Amino acid sequence: MLVSSIGRFGDCPPTDREGFLAVAEALHSYLPWRIIKDGEQLSPVAYHRVPAGxxxxxxxxxxxxxxxxxxxxxxxxxxxxxxxxxxxxxxxxxxxxxxxxxxxxxxxxxx
Ligand SMILES: Cc1cc2nc3c(=O)[nH]c(=O)nc-3n(C[C@H](O)[C@H](O)[C@H](O)COP(=O)(O)OP(=O)(O)OC[C@H]3O[C@@H](n4cnc5c(N)ncnc54)[C@H](O)[C@@H]3O)c2cc1C
Structure with a gap:
């Protein structure tokens, strides 16, 4: 499973596990947080910055x-x-x- 966290206007999601989890925990839905928290992390968080189309x-x-x-x-x-x-x-x-x-x-x- 691939999980993405996206930010806009300078609000960039963190790339460390704790920060990534904290973003998921703050969402309205509980499910992404549970999936990330209980899942096995297979690779480091990859960071892509796409400032414009x-x-x-x-x-x-x-x-x-x-x-x-x-x-x-x-x-x-x-x-x-x-x-x-x-x-x-x-x-x-x-x-x-x-x-x-x-x-x-x-x-x-x-x-
Ligand atoms: C973080 C992120 C999330 C995304 N999420 C989505 C999404 O949810 N849904 C969606 O529809 N799109 C998403 N996209 C966009 C999507 O990935 C691209 O639009 C799509 O992959 C473009 O396909 P492409 O074949 O044009 O290019 P690519 O998929 O980039 O394929 C180009 C290929 O050419 C190879 N290549 C490059 N240079 C050379 C060379 N000189 N010689 C030989 N091979 C070379 C590369 O290695 C690559 O394999 C996302 C993009 C990013 C960065």
Whole structure:
């Protein structure tokens, strides 16, 4: 099981076990605290700081050659909103649809 604790506007959850537990204890629901308290910690708490969403403007480049940027290479959402994997998967599905549609056309995939 993976447990995440998220803060905003400078309110950063602690990364030591006691501090992590204290945050869970302060929640309205008792369950996360019980799970963390009684569970076996398999690895240290990992800390990710994502200060902003990021969009890369590849359209301003002359060419990406034969590469197509999708997923986080194109756009990084704030993990609080839990959208990154869906966006990456939808990008992949879109690229596949376009590739299938155009692979047999006159210009192949060059467009
Ligand atoms: C803390 C955190 C929590 C998150 N929680 C959620 C969530 O709850 N729900 C959600 O939908 N999304 C969440 N996300 C976002 C999600 O993880 C990403 O949006 C998603 O993984 C993007 O997929 P991707 O394939 O574009 O990139 P990645 O998953 O980053 O895959 C890129 C891969 O390329 C490899 N790589 C990099 N450089 C090279 C190289 N030069 N050569 C070869 N390989 C290379 C990397 O090792 C990696 O395996 C979270 C992100 C973070 C940081």
């Amino acid at each position: 990021v969009q890369k403007h590849y359209e301003e480049m002359d060419s990406l050659g034969q590469f197509i940027a999708i997923g986080d290479a194109l756009c990084i959402f704030n993990p609080i909103h839990a959208q990154g994997m869906s966006a990456a998967a939808r990008s992949r599905a879109f690229v596949r649809r376009v590739a299938v549609r155009h692979r047999s056309s006159e210009r192949g995939l060059d467009r």
